[in-house]
Amino acid sequence: MPPAGLSLSRPVKMRHQSEAEVSTIARAAMSYCAARWSVLPLRPHDKRPLIDWERFQNERASPATVAEWHWRWPDADVGIVTGESLQARRPRH
Numbered sequence: 001m002p003p004a005g006l007s008l009s010r011p012v013k014m015r016h017q018s019e020a021e022v023s024t025i026a027r028a029a030m031s032y033c034a035a036r037w038s039v040l041p042l043r044p045h046d047k048r049p050l051i052d053w054e055r056f057q058n059e060r061a062s063p064a065t066v067a068e069w070h071w072r073w074p075d076a077d078v079g080i081v082t083g084e085s086l087q088a089r090r091p092r093h
Contacts (some may be wrong), residue, residue: 026070029078033066041069041076048077056081 032039038060041050050073061069070076 025075025076025078029066029070032062032078032080033061033063038059038081039066040079041073042079044075044077046077047079050076053072053081055078057083 018033029039029041038056040053040056042048042060050069
C-alpha cells in the first residue's frame with residue numbers, strides 16, 4: 001500500500017521515464033479502471049505483465065489495487081485484459 005499522502009496526481013519519478021510520462025500512464029490506468037476495464041501493470045516498454053494476470057480475466061482490480069501497482073512500479077506500462085488475451089496500451093502524450 002502506498003505511504004500516507006502519496007497519490008497518483010504526484011507519482012514517483014523513475015529513471016526510465018519523465019514525470020509527465022509517469023503521470024500520463026498512471027492517470028490512463030485509473031481512467032481505464034474507472035471505465036470498468038480490467039487493467040494490470042506491464043513491464044516498461046514490454047508486453048509482459050508484472051503480475052499473474054489470469055485471475056483478471058474474470059475480475060477487475062480495484063482502483064486502490066491499481067494505485068498500489070503504480071506506486072510499486074511507477075514506470076510500468078498499462079495492459080488491458082480482453083478475455084483470454086492481453087492488450088498493451090501506451091497512452092499518447
